[in-house]
Amino acid sequence: MDTFGSFLLVAALAVLVPGPDTFVVLRTSLTEGVRAGTWAAAGSAFGNVLWGAASVLGVAALLATSASAFSALKLLGAAYLVVLGVQALRAAGRGDALAPEPAAARPEGSPAKAFRRGVASDLLNVKVGLFWTALVPQFVSADSSALLAPAMVLSMGSMVFAWLTAYAYGAGRLSRALRRRRSARAVNGTVGTVFVALGGRLALASH
Numbered sequence: 001m002d003t004f005g006s007f008l009l010v011a012a013l014a015v016l017v018p019g020p021d022t023f024v025v026l027r028t029s030l031t032e033g034v035r036a037g038t039w040a041a042a043g044s045a046f047g048n049v050l051w052g053a054a055s056v057l058g059v060a061a062l063l064a065t066s067a068s069a070f071s072a073l074k075l076l077g078a079a080y081l082v083v084l085g086v087q088a089l090r091a092a093g094r095g096d097a098l099a100p101e102p103a104a105a106r107p108e109g110s111p112a113k114a115f116r117r118g119v120a121s122d123l124l125n126v127k128v129g130l131f132w133t134a135l136v137p138q139f140v141s142a143d144s145s146a147l148l149a150p151a152m153v154l155s156m157g158s159m160v161f162a163w164l165t166a167y168a169y170g171a172g173r174l175s176r177a178l179r180r181r182r183s184a185r186a187v188n189g190t191v192g193t194v195f196v197a198l199g200g201r202l203a204l205a206s207h
Contacts, residue, residue, distance in 0.1 A: 004151060007139045011156045014131065015163050020195070024121040025164045027088065027191050028114050029171040036114040037168030043118020045161035048128060050119075052153035055132035076124050078203035084121075085195030092188035118164075 021044040029037025122128055139152065 003139050004148060004155075007152050008155060011152075011159055015156075015159045019127075020121050020125055021118065021160070021164060022167060023191055023194055024084065024117060025167050026171050027084075027188075028117060029168040030174075030187070032114060034168055034172035036111060037171060038165050039111040039114040040118035040121075041161055041164035041168055043115040043120075044122045044164055045118075045157045046115075047119045047122025048160045049153055049157035050123065051128045051132050052156055055129070056149045056153065075203060078199040082196055082199035085192045085197075085199060088188045088192030088195060090192075092185045092192060095185055 021041075025037050025040045025044065028040040139148070
């Protein structure tokens, strides 16, 4: 339990750091509604669980040893973030409303599409894989309980979902103010710039 408690502390600190998933959930919630944002959060959490399971099984360790595998996933993730950033910047240029109109006038976004967007943002983030690869050996050893690794993976996924869902609902509370064109331009422009910057930073990351 001491080992698991230490892991929870490290995981909680990691979850608090904003990353690509955070901005994907925020923009999804603002543009498609809180329900879609929550599904995007669920997708990101599911992606994190997949990364954790892969690390426990030793698959994600390939990223730490293979420069070609690292580069391929890194470039895919960078390209995905840049595409999202360009979409947001184009929306800023057009002056698109950032928050949806009331539900009676405009339906919320597709849950399946939002979920897939969340999964993609997490799976294509090479740093999540490296985080898990570095973290697992610190807490799991040959004499560890068989339940420790699954508990770590599921608890991390749960924390990611809870934290990102809070972001989704927080964005929903601001939706009325963000229907204004000036606010929409500012947020879309900022988020788009952040996405492009994150994509560039990921593309330049060393192995």
